[in-house]
Amino acid sequence: MTSREISTPPATPRTTPPATCSPPVPLRSGIATDWMLDPAITFLNHGCFGARPRVVVEARERWLRRYNARPIELLDRNRNELLTEAKRPVGELLGMKPENFGFVTNATEGVNAVLRSLSFRPGDELLTPSHVYNAVRNTMRHLIERAGGTYVEAPTPFPVTSPDELVNVIAEALNDRTRLVLIDHIASPTGVLFPVERIITLCREKGVDVFIDGAHAPGMIALDVESLGAAYYTGNLHKWICAPSGAAFLWVSPEKQRGIHPPTISHFLDEGLAAEFAWQGTRDITPWLCVKDAIDYLAALGWEDVLRHNHQMAMWVQQLLSEKWGVGPSTPLDGSMIGSLVSFPFPGDVSRFDDPVQLHDYLYDEHHIEIPIFDFGGQWLIRTSSQVYNTPDQYERLGQVVLDLMK
Amino acid sequence: MTSREISTPPATPRTTPPATCSPPVPLRSGIATDWMLDPAITFLNHGCFGARPRVVVEARERWLRRYNARPIELLDRNRNELLTEAKRPVGELLGMKPENFGFVTNATEGVNAVLRSLSFRPGDELLTPSHVYNAVRNTMRHLIERAGGTYVEAPTPFPVTSPDELVNVIAEALNDRTRLVLIDHIASPTGVLFPVERIITLCREKGVDVFIDGAHAPGMIALDVESLGAAYYTGNLHKWICAPSGAAFLWVSPEKQRGIHPPTISHFLDEGLAAEFAWQGTRDITPWLCVKDAIDYLAALGWEDVLRHNHQMAMWVQQLLSEKWGVGPSTPLDGSMIGSLVSFPFPGDVSRFDDPVQLHDYLYDEHHIEIPIFDFGGQWLIRTSSQVYNTPDQYERLGQVVLDLMK
Numbered sequence: 106m107t108s109r110e111i112s113t114p115p116a117t118p119r120t121t122p123p124a125t126c127s128p129p130v131p132l133r134s135g136i137a138t139d140w141m142l143d144p145a146i147t148f149l150n151h152g153c154f155g156a157r158p159r160v161v162v163e164a165r166e167r168w169l170r171r172y173n174a175r176p177i178e179l180l181d182r183n184r185n186e187l188l189t190e191a192k193r194p195v196g197e198l199l200g201m202k203p204e205n206f207g208f209v210t211n212a213t214e215g216v217n218a219v220l221r222s223l224s225f226r227p228g229d230e231l232l233t234p235s236h237v238y239n240a241v242r243n244t245m246r247h248l249i250e251r252a253g254g255t256y257v258e259a260p261t262p263f264p265v266t267s268p269d270e271l272v273n274v275i276a277e278a279l280n281d282r283t284r285l286v287l288i289d290h291i292a293s294p295t296g297v298l299f300p301v302e303r304i305i306t307l308c309r310e311k312g313v314d315v316f317i318d319g320a321h322a323p324g325m326i327a328l329d330v331e332s333l334g335a336a337y338y339t340g341n342l343h344k345w346i347c348a349p350s351g352a353a354f355l356w357v358s359p360e361k362q363r364g365i366h367p368p369t370i371s372h373f374l375d376e377g378l379a380a381e382f383a384w385q386g387t388r389d390i391t392p393w394l395c396v397k398d399a400i401d402y403l404a405a406l407g408w409e410d411v412l413r414h415n416h417q418m419a420m421w422v423q424q425l426l427s428e429k430w431g432v433g434p435s436t437p438l439d440g441s442m443i444g445s446l447v448s449f450p451f452p453g454d455v456s457r458f459d460d461p462v463q464l465h466d467y468l469y470d471e472h473h474i475e476i477p478i479f480d481f482g483g484q485w486l487i488r489t490s491s492q493v494y495n496t497p498d499q500y501e502r503l504g505q506v507v508l509d510l511m512k
Numbered sequence: 513m514t515s516r517e518i519s520t521p522p523a524t525p526r527t528t529p530p531a532t533c534s535p536p537v538p539l540r541s542g543i544a545t546d547w548m549l550d551p552a553i554t555f556l557n558h559g560c561f562g563a564r565p566r567v568v569v570e571a572r573e574r575w576l577r578r579y580n581a582r583p584i585e586l587l588d589r590n591r592n593e594l595l596t597e598a599k600r601p602v603g604e605l606l607g608m609k610p611e612n613f614g615f616v617t618n619a620t621e622g623v624n625a626v627l628r629s630l631s632f633r634p635g636d637e638l639l640t641p642s643h644v645y646n647a648v649r650n651t652m653r654h655l656i657e658r659a660g661g662t663y664v665e666a667p668t669p670f671p672v673t674s675p676d677e678l679v680n681v682i683a684e685a686l687n688d689r690t691r692l693v694l695i696d697h698i699a700s701p702t703g704v705l706f707p708v709e710r711i712i713t714l715c716r717e718k719g720v721d722v723f724i725d726g727a728h729a730p731g732m733i734a735l736d737v738e739s740l741g742a743a744y745y746t747g748n749l750h751k752w753i754c755a756p757s758g759a760a761f762l763w764v765s766p767e768k769q770r771g772i773h774p775p776t777i778s779h780f781l782d783e784g785l786a787a788e789f790a791w792q793g794t795r796d797i798t799p800w801l802c803v804k805d806a807i808d809y810l811a812a813l814g815w816e817d818v819l820r821h822n823h824q825m826a827m828w829v830q831q832l833l834s835e836k837w838g839v840g841p842s843t844p845l846d847g848s849m850i851g852s853l854v855s856f857p858f859p860g861d862v863s864r865f866d867d868p869v870q871l872h873d874y875l876y877d878e879h880h881i882e883i884p885i886f887d888f889g890g891q892w893l894i895r896t897s898s899q900v901y902n903t904p905d906q907y908e909r910l911g912q913v914v915l916d917l918m919k
Binding site: 141142143146150153154155156157162165166169170172173174175176177178180181182210211213214217221224239240243244247248251341343349350351366368369370371372374385386387388389392466469475477 | 576
């Protein structure tokens with residue numbers, strides 16, 4: 106353990122009045138039945154693995170049957186054409202030129218691709234805020250320490266009251282040994298939306314590259330990847346874009362592409378980012394081919410409406426549960442620092458549970474509520490997700506179940 | 513290019529009389545209809561991406577629907593139990609203890625996992641015969657050269673007349689800089705079965721670890737991985753075991769497991785091989801869950817019968833096409849150096865084709881024959897596969913189509 110700790114001022118929660126206190130109107134009646142989710146479960150965990158509309162699952166089945174009827178035709182002869190066609194709507198939606206990104210399995214693979222491709226020297230530092238996703242923490246620590254460098258996890262407040270706080274965390278931790286800064290666009294355990302443009306500007310002024318881990322960003326917030334100024338951006342498509350599991354992308358700015366390879370080196374080594382990522386062996390590429398179907402489904406609901414619906418639900422949930430549970434909101438109530446994820450310090454008595462998994466299991470087994478509980482540096486966080494199929498009564502039920510646990 | 517070339521004696525083809533000259537009896541009538549393959553295609557390329565029986569594709573659809581109904585339940589809460597259950601029949605069939613292997617996407621990923629985990633020093637050499645699979649060649653070359661070492665590809669004869677030749681290739685190329693020898697159990701472009709036990713014994717005597725790339729071995733030949741004495745063994749399950757694409761394994765001998773990680777580092781870093789490979793993020797794990805169904809299908813036909821059928825077909829094909837095309841057999845006609853893949857120098861006039869892909873496309877577009885053509889060091893090879901759904905008339909048709917090209 107060679108992490109270096111950096112002190113930051115304690116956070117002071119702010120209770121700005123919310124822009125709205127009412128839940129959003131459903132985008133369409135009976136929308137939940139479009140989805141494959143089991144209606145017996147109160148599914149408040151879109152964030153972990155996403156969920157799929159029925160049309161996406163059916164499209165996948167058609168691709169798999171087509172693949173299995175003529176395996177070589179699909180995966181060999183037609184692959185480039187199919188992947189080019191699959192990338193087009195992704196690039197259009199997220200603001201990426203096709204030559205600057207490739208598909209990967211998930212954002213963690215995107216991070217691994219880049220960090221395994223870079224060469225680090227003893228003394229180098231990799232910097233990230235402490236809201237980092239654990240798999241990425243492990244990747245950064247492992248790869249930099251192997252090279253004799255240092256993993257620096259900057260302690261970052263939660264609750265958080267303003268973007269300034271987050272910019273300051275990075276400003277204070279940056280130094281002339283910092284080789285790369287990795288920032289979650291929307292942090293996994295806390296749901297906090299990071300001011301990535303400001304952090305990128307700050308780092309660029311110091312000549313430090315920034316890698317944005319957008320695991321939760323595509324489909325949750327409006328995104329124009331190329332305009333951000335990052336060196337690297339990875340994002341999942343199987344979360345908020347609702348593509349099949351195993352669909353994600355890695356974007357690399359043109360001047361940084363040389364020498365960036367997938368974690369699994371294969372046939373097209375050194376033939377360019379797009380070519381190299383378009384062939385990663387006999388993996389199942391059908392998740393990538395169905396991203397289009399997921400985009401089409403959400404686009405038919407109206408992208409702006411989807412984003413607004415989910416964000417408004419999150420703001421309402423934040424106010425509802427903060428009040429019901431008597432915990433201060435963890436981000437400003439005006440919703441300016443969240444997308445569709447809201448994390449709360451778990452308010453109930455947790456002494457009867459050995460660990461967060463047991464509490465998660467209790468909520469699932471006893472109440473059929475699917476919601477994650479994270480151990481965030483010793484503090485247990487409960488995180489809601491809001492997707493178009495969610496309804497206000499689901500959060501009210503969660504609120505009551507947790508309230509009962511507090512008795 | 514820092515590869516060092518090593519001279520080997522030219523091969524002298526041998527024409528041992530075959531043990532049998534007749535094709536095998538079908539294992540069951542109408543067996544081809546069990547498979548998802550399009551009957552409009554003469555599918556002689558099981559080797560590249562395998563093929564799936566209908567029951568496996570249907571099992572996969574059920575898993576995907578179950579996953580999409582309760583994503584967290586399957587991929588999080590039930591994952592360990594499901595993967596333990598999925599590994600059991602694989603370990604039993606191939607002779608591996610569950611704690612010594614994990615699932616990967618394909619053999620190339622298995623190779624990448626190990627080679628990315630090892631630390632190489634300037635001067636180190638990675639050695640492999642020139643029958644190596646191109647993606648693995650790229651991986652070895654890239655990773656060793658990055659560390660200042662040398663990739664050594666030992667020129668290996670083809671046609672090949674005896675296992676001795678292959679052992680000698682390695683014996684002559686080994687030296688005190690050799691860090692690791694990688695051997696294809698059954699080589700991809702040539703279909704040659706390597707005498708891996710003898711090569712492992714030779715290398716162990718010199719204190720050099722051996723990595724067996726069994727991309728084609730599981731399901732093609734009888735296999736008892738742990739008894740071979742290799743340091744590492746990777747194999748595909750989506751080829752000759754007929755599991756869904758994206759199903760493979762990496763086995764590591766107990767004394768070599770420390771420090772071996774998946775190419776994508778994730779949550780369970782340093783918690784042991786089995787734990788670490790059992791969670792590689794939000795990838796689709798359903799190919800792994802269906803290996804059992806594929807094994808059950810082939811086991812119901814009788815494993816020994818499946819292996820004997822496919823091998824006998826390959827021996828018959830080798831004799832049939834060698835004679836018809838007037839090319840010497842590339843391995844002994846007694847079948848001792850092949851499994852179910854047979855490669856031939858392409859006998860026809862290829863001057864009308866720009867490259868092997870064009871020839872492949874011609875055979876597919878004009879004759880609906882799916883068969884791969886490889887550029888093997890400037891020589892074009894055509895490679896047949898024999899799986900239980902193949903019938904003698906398919907090879908006779910191929911024979912005639914190629915004969916027509918020779919006119």
